[in-house]
Amino acid sequence: MEDSTDRAQLDPPDPGETGLVLDEFDEKLSAFNAFRKSDHVAADKILEQVGASDSVDRQIVLELASKRPLGHPDRFPEAHSGAIRALEVLDRNGGAGIRVRRLGPLAPIGQYLVQQVVLFVTRSHQRNVINHIANLYARREAAALRDDPHRLLLRRARYSIDRVAPGFRGNPLGVPTFLLGGAFLSTVIGTLQGLALEAFGSIYGKVAVIIILFGVLLALSWGVLKGAAIARRRIKLTVEQPLAALFQTIGRCGEPPRDQAHVFALISLIIMATAWVAVPLALGLSLLV
16 A cells, blocks of 8 residues: 555656646746736736736736746846945945034034934944845745756855844944943933922922923924934935845845834924923923912
8 A cells, every 4th residue: 555655656647637736826927927018908817817906916926927036137246236335335424424503502412312313213224124135135045946047146145145234233323232221221210200309399390390391302303303314315325226226136026125214204293292282281280280
């Protein structure tokens, strides 16, 4: 019984038997690829057969039908080199030369705040980009057939990414790590709580604390917004086009990762709204108590 089972597994399939699912699905994808530009009606019928019903489904089938690991293998090494060089330039210059004007003696504080936002946005983007590219290279290499010449290109590129990736995954803030530790933060928070409790002992103290809080929130909102704008400009100047070129040469791999500048701009608006709504309300309540 065992011998007959082994022979059945080793014997070639009967030509009359039903084909493999692999062959059937591959035929549909190949047909879609052939008709998608010349015969939209036939392409839509194939989409219906595989269960695609909207634009996202169509994009999924289009990506599945693209079998080659690289869309433009002859330009891929050049695009890879350009993207890595752009990340290097951003890492070196992202938070450099930050200047703020018309703040008088508070200029160093404003400059430091804006610089921290710029560093956080640019370095977070670098880390996100390098992780995304490393994963994409590894997946395309794994999907490539063993004798595919594109596989060697992807392997070399992945090795180079693995070597430089640790340098792009460091602390996104320009603040020493020990300052973010629990002991230091707890000391600062405890001191501020003590000062606030003492100030709230009188009506003048309450008003002073709330006015100071209003000014701090407005300054924080300004710093976050300005930092986000500078970071967005520098990211666009350095890495946006090289990344677009790299993803185009890889082909059918979606869009490059977006930076978080727009998130910080939204945070700035929320802080500003809090300053103009919550702080005056707190001031009114403190005067009534």
